[in-house]
Amino acid sequence: MPSDTAADAPVTTEELTGFLRDMLLIRRFEEKAGQLYGMGLIGGFCHLYIGQEAVVTGLSAAARPLDRSITSYRSHGHLLACGVPPAAIMAELTGRASGLSGGKGGSMHMAAPERGFFGGHAIVGAQVPIGAGLAFADRYAGEDRVSFVYYGDGAAQQGQIAETYALAQMWNLPMVFVIENNRTASPGSPKQVELTALAAAHGIASEVVDGMDVLAVRQAGRRAAQRCRAGRGPALLEMRTHRYRGHSLADPAGQHSRDDTRRIRAERDPVEHVRRRLRDRGTGEDTLKRIDDAVREEIAEAARLARDAPEPRDDSLFDHLAMVQE
Template identity: 45%
Template sequence: MKTKFSKDTYLHWYELMLLMRRFEEKAGQLYGMQKIRGFCHLYIGQEAVAAGAITATKPDDKFITAYRDHALAIAKGISPNACMAELYGKATGCSKGKGGSMHFFSKELGFFGGHGIVGAQIGTGAGLAFAEKYKDTDNVVLCFFGDGAARQGMLHETFNMAMTWKLPVIFICENNRYAMGTSVERTSNVLDIYKLADAYEMPADSIDGMSCEAVHEGIERAVKRARKSEGPTLLEINTYRYRGHSMSDPAKYRTKEEVEEYKDKDPINQVLKVIQDKKWATEAEIEAINEKVKAQVEECVNFAEESPWPSDDELLKDVYVQQDYPFIVD
């Protein structure tokens, strides 16, 4: 069996996706124990999107997404410790314990949220891309949103501006088929979301989101266009979440058979099968990766448990930013 990608890439995908999966499973368990409060949206099943995106981009590229943000944050380099501490609301969290599940953030690592307002990140993502174009870098912005956010007016206004200004932004619709509990079929006459780009003459594509290979290749093509100042691309990445919309969602709007159909295409199992078929790792080596990931998750829980709560004087900090404008004369 020939593969386009290397042994190292497959092993990286396997370990990264397994870490995302085990982190999210533990987060779900801790939520049930009331260690994590507020909203909590899990990424289980969608890991190939984050894994393929990270190998198709470079560290200086920017990511921005909605509230289902834990796995993308980990992929971008935020430590599981900082992520779990944020879920706990602790001071050592990636947003100092003030953002919680929906608002992970790291300017240093180029991860700009985590946004609770549906579709808000679409316009902000274009703004980040405008900044990169203004500063004359070759960085691109990956702006992730769900099929529900594709119904927001913000998308159309942003698409128009992004194409007019040829911004280096990749709009990625993670189409997991349900906006909360409402299927795509019930919300739009256009079932192929990538076709929304046609109105703006924006390049677009539909991609298998259960395949790391397909995600990497699709994003890689779009990134190359953006780096050459050829403007944005819309990618509809068809994926699936195994759990409900959030921890409070029993997901009774779909059948068990539908969920099992997608689990048969589980991205972690697909990557593992390639590794095993190519004999790129022994069973002992695979087990060592499994144990390493298990230890990382246990460590991040201990870190969150032992971390301090934010102090009272943090309450009003980070609400506004003091900005000096040297070009403004009194």
Template identity: 50%
Template structure:
């Protein structure tokens, strides 16, 4: 597997490996995630979303590129910055937004909120609030795939802030020992809460963190959807062939604070503006589509379609009733 040693954004020149149709699909999905998240931020500001809310704005190319290489039955698990993964997996924007607002029509019937919603139909297993906890659950999903004799993979997302948690390394050991079909996706958006990865991690090449267990690593420009998809194709094929896990570090960036309560004063505004101007994943695909001769009107039509979907989701979320109090007694386990 190809590796790079530069821990910064590489500039991510598109390799032009995707067809025009694929690029259009990637563009639509990324715009959907961004507009959905922007609307979620607005609803949070209006007091319609309670609790925590971690937005995915800026990181859209990661999940969209990886999702394009997955098939029905592949498992997905992630941390609390999870709305993008849900939408890319095909979960209904109405159900996701309704869950954010704590309504009956949400995926967890209004009880899970931003960080805890699931869809067995889409093989999406959360949304988890404990930093790094989902990684050990992700290898459990991979073990189930292997036990059942399928070629399905488990895609386990976590951030650089969780990368040095002990349970992550325990998971590496078990995944390598049993050659589990698990793709570890380390979304390095540079800041865990308010601490830069340079200040928190002795390892500066996080894609190499699996080397003690013989886990191959990959470094990918996470602002380039084509680069992410190409890397995902190689990694997923490795897992499906029974060769064990892969660790993929995707170098990405979040434009907003860690959560809606974070003003992000620990970084310069110029840094964010530079990434937006020179590395934005949506702008990159838009430029390539235009270079290929796609009309501005076609892109506007997709933008308008996304706008309608998001407005519909927001309206549904605000008009869906709150869950009945009896829901307090459902989906719980009682030991004897």
């Protein structure tokens, strides 16, 4: 895809500081969730986003306020990136009434449509055709919106994703397919094919992006979104990223080797990458520490609230089920 001046606009120190704060919020949130999981306060599935923070942070910066997004079960980072308070997410993880889904969804089932985020979907790949539906609705209503639809390298070879490529291309849907390729598709997955080639077979333009570099992500996101807004149809971004933790806390399968992760963490960590840039611009250690401290405090408070909040009332069991008109 051709680059342009808007997409390649230089980053300001203020923006870099914002990226650092946003990525640290995800990092510290996930670390805390891991702790609470270990303490038995979070049950079942809990898929952490540590290592992939630059992807959702960069694309959120590329998106406009009314744009939409949707993702899989690995959704905490996306919820934080669209501005949901950490306490509401953490309380959902602990299954409390003050959780974003009233304690009925858990880690994989949260949505904030008023912020443009449409979930949190627990079945691998299911969110991709749904994401096309968001874009379809916008095209139908003539809304100038782009839908960012996230999925992993495991889902990327599914039949329903191929079907969605075909539908998106046929109807020229304003959507950006975002493959978060952490190269850890569950064991037994077919040997990885070139994922962009699967989309190219349907005529969808794509780009491979360094998903550990928030600026590269933002620039690619702007190019893809511009393409959609210009009515030139869907685009695909393959984000090469690296997840530090296992598939889920209950299922560490698909983890990279410890050496691998240590090396990548040292050389390519997305948070460190931004810190380094800020240091290069003369931001002092005090300022950097203040940002981290404020985030740690916010997350500690969220965890405290999530521990102390009451469980949902028994009589909420049948809420949100009466789907026919009385």
